[in-house]
Amino acid sequence: MKLVSKTALGIVLALGSVSIAALPAQAQKKPKEEKAAPLKLSKEFREAAGPIDKVYKAQDWPGTMAAIDAAEPAAKTPEEIYTLNQYRLDVGTKTQNTAAQEKAITAMLGTGLLPAADVGKYHFFAGKFASDRKDYAKAETEYAAAxxxxxxxxxLYLSQAKIYADTGKYPQVLTTLEKAIQAEEATGKKAPEDWYKFGFGQAYKGKLNSEVTRWTMMHVKAYPSAENWRTALVLFRDSQNPADKPLIDLYRLMLATDSLAGEKDHYEYAFLASRAGLPGEAKLVLDHLKASKSPGTSPDVNELHKEVTAKVAGDRASLAAEEKSAAGAANGVSASGVANAYLGYGDYAKAVTLYELALQKGGVDADEVNTRLGIALARQGQKDAAKAAFAKVQGAPRAGIAQYWTAWLDKTA
Structure with a gap:
């Protein structure tokens, strides 16, 4: 991926043509009532540098560079070093001689005569040249100085991110990359999608699981396509390795975002739902597969579909009695179980009532129940109530799943 924009690669942006008298403004600055002092260039330097201007004006670039090199031993003071290296930088730019450009920039920074407004820019280019040479230590130092x-x-931020990526400093990659996104947004522009992809890719590579969650979430908020939702949720699944129950809630979000892909995703979701005693939800998922552009045709899919379809009628008929029994139970376990079934059948109103009862009675996994209460509320379009439920989910990996659901709510109409 190309992180640095083309404008960063043109050192010519920093300089135009120069002459031997072209010292920076701050080197000549005097009180307003005083005239600027003449340049302090020694007789030895003036004599040594005399041939430069003639070949420069003739646009004899090899000759100019040779004259610069010949005069270099005579450049002793900061003013003389700066003056000589203005020529070197200009000719190096015109001839695309990066070694000469880097040498000139380094020398000019060392004089202390650069205008304050240019110091950061020169350090940036010094870092860029060092990075191109794979001198990452120097590049990092120069970028920090910039x-x-x-x-x-x-x-600058993108260049820093690249250096950190090349040296395996993953947290620093993410810090500087986020600064780049913020800087881009501050100009009224939307950060390119590749920046987000680079971010979560680096987080995943560095095994920064919480950052994988945060960066994939940033990505889907900025670019909420079904493909990007799938990438985010699959990366989260692979980095967190959730158990069956939270994995079902992750698959539920994949269904909501239309990011279930093909037979494998549908079958795994339906299998988990069936094993959790949710034949209605398993059938719904497999029906979704069969209605898709790539319906499942494997014997496993057909067998599971037949199995759960046979259970649906009896399961649904038993819910009224189970609901009544749950109301009189000493704890909320039964209420939560019946709520799960209603959630799978798409009866979100009853699911909400029973999840709330389960929380009131206690004795349940509050993170699990609040996640599923949030899902039921979200599917009813009750955004604020759903967000409130998701906000109560604290433990991993459910907290991440709840955050993804909240991100989805923020993007729904």
């Missing part, structure tokens, strides 16, 4: 000099640009 940031310290208030060179706050997306190109």
């Amino acid at each position: 940031a310290a000099a208030n060179y706050a640009t997306t190109d």
Whole structure:
């Protein structure tokens, strides 16, 4: 992925043509009532540098560079070093000589004569050249100096992120990449999708599970396609390895976001639902598969569909009695179980009532019940109540699942 924009690659943005008298403004600054002092260039330097201007004006770039190199031993003071390296930088830019450009920039920074407004920019280019040479330690140092000099640009942040990625510093990648996104948004632009993909890819590579969740969530909020939802939820599943019950709730979100893909996803979801005693939900998922563009045709899919279909009528008929029994139970376990069934059948109103009863009676996994209460409320369109339920979910991996559901709510009409 290409992180750095083309504008970051043109050192010519920093400089135009120069002459031997072109010292920076701050080197000449005097009180307003005083005239600027003449440049302090020694006789030795003036004599050594004399041939430069003639070949420069003739646009003889090899000759100019040779004259610069010949005069270098005579450049002793900061003013002389700066003046000489203005020429070197300009000619190096015109001839695309990156070694000369880097040498000039480093020398000019060392003089302390650069205008304050240019210091960060020069450190940035010094870092860029070092990065191109794979001198990552120097590049990191130069980029940090650019940031310290208030060179706050997306190109700097992206360049830093690339260096950190190349050196395996994953937390720093994410910190600087997020700064790039914020800087881009501050200009009224939307950050490119590749930046988000790079972020969660680095988080996954660095085994930063909480950051995988956060960055994939940022991605789907910015670019909420079914494909991106699938990527986010699959990465979360693979990084968190949730048990069956929370995995069902993750699959429920894949169904809601239309990000179940093909026979494998549908079969795994339906199998888990069937094993959890939810034949109605298992049948709904397999019916969804059969109505899709790529209906399942494997014997396993057909067998499971036949099995759960045979159970639905009896299961649904038993719910009224189970609901009544749950109301008189000493704890909320039965109420939660019946609520799960109603949720699977799409009877969200009854599911909400029973989940709330389960929480009131206690003796249940509050994170599980609040997750599913939030799902039932979300599926009814009760956004605020659903978000309140999801906000109560604390433990991993359910807290992440609840956050994804909340992100989905934020994007629904």
